[in-house]
């Protein structure tokens with residue numbers, strides 16, 4: 001079994017379980033892989049070495065906004081998400097505002113592939129996207145920001 005980190009064209013991240021990489025490619029080509037949140041079928045595999053842009057995007061909605069009966073689930077989900085973000089933080093190098101430059105260097109093989117995190121402006125993000133350089137937008141909750149460096 002292989003657990004793949006997947007993302008749809010709307011930026012929803014989710015996990016997919018497949019027998020192998022080939023099984024994933026086959027199912028994807030057959031339109032059998034879809035986003036559990038929006039049903040989107042434009043699904044891409046996320047990079048093993050993540051590039052996190054922490055500079056753009058809005059705060060994630062607080063779990064308090066969830067319906068009463070969903071509150072427990074939402075809090076649990078929020079907790080899982082926080083853990084996942086912390087793990088990503090631990091596995092990436094903070095390159096600060098050199099993020100766009102570093103992501104480009106990694107993409108073009110000028111430096112060794114590694115996970116990075118940092119800030120890119122809206123313009124830099126747009127330029128990266130135009131060059132086909134995939135980066136993840138991560139909106140950090142304020143609580144987590146304070147515990148980072």
Ligand SMILES: [Zn+2]
Nearest residue numbers: 008012035038
């Ligand atoms: Zn989606």
